[in-house]
Amino acid sequence: MAGTPFSGPHGVYRIGDTGEAVAEIIGKLQRLGLLAGGHDVYDEATAHAVRGFQQQRGLMIDGIVGPQTYRAIDDARWRLGDRLLTYVVSHPLTGDDVLALQAKLQELGFAVARIDGIFGPDTQRAVTEFQRNMGLPADGTCGPSTFKALQRIKPMATGGRPDALRASEQVRAAGPRLSGKTVVIDPGHGGFDYGWEGFGLRESDIAYDLAARIEGRLGATGVRAYLSRGRDQGPDELARAAFANETDANLCVSLHTDGSMNPEAQGVATYFYGNDLHGASSSVGEQFAGLVQREIVARTDLLNCRTHAKTWDLLRRTKMPAVRLEIGYVTNPHDSARLADPAFRDVVAEAIVVAIQRVYLPPDQDAATGMLRFGQLTV
Numbered sequence: 001m002a003g004t005p006f007s008g009p010h011g012v013y014r015i016g017d018t019g020e021a022v023a024e025i026i027g028k029l030q031r032l033g034l035l036a037g038g039h040d041v042y043d044e045a046t047a048h049a050v051r052g053f054q055q056q057r058g059l060m061i062d063g064i065v066g067p068q069t070y071r072a073i074d075d076a077r078w079r080l081g082d083r084l085l086t087y088v089v090s091h092p093l094t095g096d097d098v099l100a101l102q103a104k105l106q107e108l109g110f111a112v113a114r115i116d117g118i119f120g121p122d123t124q125r126a127v128t129e130f131q132r133n134m135g136l137p138a139d140g141t142c143g144p145s146t147f148k149a150l151q152r153i154k155p156m157a158t159g160g161r162p163d164a165l166r167a168s169e170q171v172r173a174a175g176p177r178l179s180g181k182t183v184v185i186d187p188g189h190g191g192f193d194y195g196w197e198g199f200g201l202r203e204s205d206i207a208y209d210l211a212a213r214i215e216g217r218l219g220a221t222g223v224r225a226y227l228s229r230g231r232d233q234g235p236d237e238l239a240r241a242a243f244a245n246e247t248d249a250n251l252c253v254s255l256h257t258d259g260s261m262n263p264e265a266q267g268v269a270t271y272f273y274g275n276d277l278h279g280a281s282s283s284v285g286e287q288f289a290g291l292v293q294r295e296i297v298a299r300t301d302l303l304n305c306r307t308h309a310k311t312w313d314l315l316r317r318t319k320m321p322a323v324r325l326e327i328g329y330v331t332n333p334h335d336s337a338r339l340a341d342p343a344f345r346d347v348v349a350e351a352i353v354v355a356i357q358r359v360y361l362p363p364d365q366d367a368a369t370g371m372l373r374f375g376q377l378t379v
């Protein structure tokens with residue numbers, strides 16, 4: 001099962017833990033050159049190595065190995081050429097070797113939908129196309145002969161990013177009208193997971209309330225809006241991404257509020273899929289994140305904590321452009337006072353709906369940030 005997305009321990013490992021799973025994690029960190037030998041307990045040095053790894057990979061930096069960090073550590077050990085890469089429908093292969101393969105194909109002009117380290121049908125198609133061009137048996141599997149051909153061939157001087165071009169072409173082709181589009185709204189947390197709590201507010205409740213406000217507005221413009229969870233449910237990130245993919249949505253918006261042990265931490269930030277390795281990112285996701293962030297900052301007095309590339313499951317495993325918002329800190333007196341106010345939530349909901357509209361407006365029809373009102377949307 002090595003290399004499959006669901007292999008490995010499902011628990012959460014942190015300082016003080018021991019046992020078989022911890023030994024496996026330590027061994028993997030050592031093989032990646034992140035940790036010296038001589039550790040058998042999840043100690044301070046292990047947590048330090050994990051934090052460094054998480055930072056490098058665009059993961060949540062907490063020094064704790066949960067399922068997502070475990071999968072990323074597992075992915076990191078593969079180099080292109082280590083194993084046969086092929087499309088496995090039931091559990092697509094993931095790993096740094098897939099990421100390198102996709103980046104290489106892209107560089108050579110064979111477009112994959114996204115450089116995400118997941119060997120899906122689009123990667124299989126790009127490999128097949130490459131093999132055909134090279135006069136190799138076109139089976140869509142990257143084995144030794146395909147690997148050798150990939151190493152041999154020099155990239156064409158295209159310089160462009162076929163994935164980015166294709167993604168923006170899809171947006172253009174979708175047209176400016178909102179009606180007929182599908183948007184998945186993902187209220188963070190839920191069920192027994194309240195997320196951050198502060199000043200009598202729960203992140204899970206705020207996220208759900210905001211989702212309902214956005215859903216109502218989108219519905220009025222003819223958008224099919226789907227919520228990824230019910231009021232009292234708390235599916236995991238993989239289930240949420242799978243749900244979004246099943247709806248074949250145009251966009252996905254994940255709603256969170258932030259929190260911190262430091263009561264002074266405050267502000268709004270938006271995240272999109274991206275990874276510094278091989279310059280992988282979702283171009284439309286990045287653009288969408290910028291629009292959402294700017295619209296919220298222009299319409300509220302939340303501090304601008306900017307947009308950032310991350311590899312979180314909901315961003316990486318959704319096929320459509322997806323963003324995750326952290327709207328204010330419930331642990332901050334200023335932000336929590338705003339979040340508690342239903343009128344403020346309406347302003348945020350409107351800002352997000354306007355940003356969704358602006359993704360689809362051609363430059364000559366686009367409005368200035370903070371100016372577009374709900375009644376002016378192109379339905």
Ligand SMILES: [Zn+2]
Pocket residue numbers: 188189195196203256257
């Ligand atoms: Zn959250």
